[in-house]
Amino acid sequence: MKRYRSYPNNVGGSNIRRWRVAGVAGVAVALVGVGLGVAAAADNGGVPTVNCPTVADKLGAVPASAQAEIGRNLQLLNTQIQEANARIVSTQGQGGANFIQNAILGPLKDKRFAAINRMETAIGRSAAKPDLNAEGLSGCSLNAGGGGNAAPEPTQVPAASVAAGAAAAANVPTVNCPNVVINVAVPASAQAEIDRNLALLQTQINEANTRLKNTVGQGGANFIQNAILGPLKDKRTATINRMETAIGRTAAKPNLNAEGLSTCSLNQNGGGGNAAAPTAAPTTAPANNGNNGNNGGNNNAGNGAVPTVNCPNVVINVAVPASAQAEIDRNLALLQTQINEANARIVSTQGQGGANFIQNAILGPLEDKRFAAINRMETAIGRAAAKPNLNAEGLAPCSLNA
Secondary structure, eight states, X not given: XXXXXXXXXXXXXXXXXXXXXXXXXXXXXXXXXXXXXXXXXXXXXXXXXXXXXXXXXXXXXXXXXXXXXXXXXXXXXXXXXXXXXXXXXXXXXXXXXXXXXXXXXXXXXXXXXXXXXXXXXXXXXXXXXXXXXXXXXXXXXXETTSOOOSOOSOSSOOTHHHHHHHHHGGGXXXXXXXXXOOOSOOOHHHHHHHHHHHHHHHHHHHHHHHHHHHTTTOSOXXXXXXXXXXXXXXXXXXXXXHHHHHHHTTSOOOOOOHHHHSOOEEETTSOOOOOOOOSSXXXXXXXXXXXXXXXXXXXXXXXXXOOEEEOOOOOOOSOOOHHHHHHHHHHHHHHHHHHHHHHHHHHHTTTOSOTTHHIIIIIHXXXXXXXXXXXXXXXXXXXXXXXXXXXXXXXXXXXXXX
């Protein structure tokens, strides 16, 4: 059975009315408080705005390759300031005494720090990485009375540094390398490899001269030595050593003075680019990254019972970066040259040695050469992309077409 409670003299209704009156009074007090707060803000000169140190005037010379990224990050610094100012307006009266510092200025500092670091990195990709003082320039204060510059950074990076580099290009230096002279008799079996490496010495000089031209004004005092002449010396040492090794396979290994001939200096006013003093016409590597030319099965057709080597094709099954293409081409051509040389040696050594002569004197060394060439291709690609596994172990051994 339901029971109902009655209120004499409409007591419940009176209580309800009293609560309503109290609620209306509370809202009125709150509105008065807000009004007082707004009035106080007006008395203080208005809404504050952020005041951040400028970055653009600290950049100095900017390489052409970094100008676009620098411009984007300068614009981003302006956008961050504008967003912080908008948030100060939209959050008036929120939080405690440290609200603006914790919720707006603190995150703004982190964003600016990241943007300034990105600019340092962008410049550092093609020049000496600068220290823009990200720690000092990332912190912002407040213009307590409002105002200030909401976009202090120019969106266009000054082109003065590019113009200065172009002016300096009139007297671009060139490399000056000692001639590499083959002062011993070159066995016929080594001639092709000698020609290729002599041509490679000239290619290395040409590439260094091109880089000198393309990087005018970049880096610090030691940029050319560290980024161009140093690597050129390493390449020349390796090339001259390969020629010594090529000759030494079938004759006394010569000393071509790799240490002395690998170091190059500069022609400061340009000109003077030198050739590699080839002893025979250089060969040209095929401009492809496919598999043609790696199998020598039919190279000595017509030689009767003379066997030929049968090598697995080496296929480059990944994208080849442009910076690695020349080295890939050279090594693919070298694989075919190695097969040709092995076949020629089989012909010229018929009847020599015992049952294992071809295996020990021809196929074994051929496997080592192929393994090294395939590894070089992996390394060349790996300098500018993920290093691939071209299966050097599996593709290096060759058999015989008996």
